[in-house]
Amino acid sequence: MDELFSGFIHALQLIFSLDATLTQIVALSLQVSGIALGISALMGVPFGAWLGLTRRRARGIIIALIYTGMGLPPVVVGLFVYLIFSQSGPFANLNWLFTPNAMIVAQVIIALPLVAGFTMAAVSGVDPELRQQLLALGATSAQATRAILREARTGVFVALAAGFGGIISEVGAVMLVGGNIAGSTRVLTTAIVLETRQGEFGRAMALGLILLAISFVINLGLLSLQGGVIRVKS
Template identity: 45%
Template sequence: MVEAVWRGLVQAFRLLFTLDPEVLEIVYLTLKVCGLATVISVIIGVPLGIFLALKEFPGRRLVVSLVNTGMGLPPVVVGLWVSFLLWRSGPLGRLGLIYTPTAMVIAQAFIATPMVTGLSMAAVQQLPAKLQAQIMAMGASPWQLYWTIIREARLGLLAAVIAGFGAVVSEVGAASMVGGNIMHHTRVLTTATVMEVSRGHFDLAMALGFILLGLAFSITAFLTFLQQKARGVPGNGRVK
């Protein structure tokens, strides 16, 4: 086992440092699909989470329950429904999106959006209960209110972004169902790893796994740096 892990690590470095075209193509598509899905989930999820945290309206509890349910929604279920919508005989089949990177972005955005929404809502709800009234009493406009709330809850909102990215970068079920794992078209690191395991190519699968871990760690570390910088924590760990 240790030998297999070591061979996989060595092969991962070899594939990266020799700029293997196939691996670079897979890494690029992984970044593209995961990045777009995360951006879409943030654009939808953060405003929706803030709205649900600040506003009371009929049916709010039902909407919150749906969001919380969506946070634990199995990816294969998402893949099933997106496949149904985009399949050639489905409601959106005429768009020709099935087995394309766009279909993968749609599926992963569906997975990440409830996660970002729920955590954004929780981040805002942790703020002092009277903060909204105090801001409005100072004559702030609705846009100024929302911007102030975003600034005050920025640590929790960045955590929501990190969680959303983590949900999409590690997803494989929905990506396989709507993307098809087609070489030079829809193959990403997760689906490529599963495929190599099924073929018995454990060294290559281990190498792709290490590359995926490195990619996920690098982006998450960058987002964490932004989060901790917003908190005002210098390198020695003391709060300013």
């Protein structure tokens, strides 16, 4: 109980003191997960939309693969990415192991199936008649798809929120491929593991609270982009 309370006080102190180490850890967490989410969105939203609309035979297998990917344990992804970039791996020459680049690669692998899967579900939920009507009215296929995505935007934002939540909070992959190097690859989750292992429960709690606060603010932002908050108000 004591640790919980002192952790909370410590969190407030840390946040308001703008501790340089902490600022850097937070910035790196946002940078790595932000870029990973951006890449996942650029690839996952169009792919998910296509998957939601297509009637090809391969659809079933691809969907099964995506659903499997949505449950990938981050530590397994981390192991895989570690082995590719390791000195004995195929991409050793890039020298990406223990750098933010490797962390981004791992997080894209974790977030992409989440973004694609939820986008697909959202797009499938839109009335199929809509696309036919739009095409009949002379819209191009790309225009029709964009209109459907706009219609399914709540689901698409859920996809982005799920992807972001999945990667900002994961520790297994970034620990393995980033190495938790102070000042270069240490992010919030790996810092929490470290502080806990050192018995610094107060600092660990503080970092945990900051992580939650960031998640909350980002989700609020996504919601307001989508118009959800405003609509609830009116």
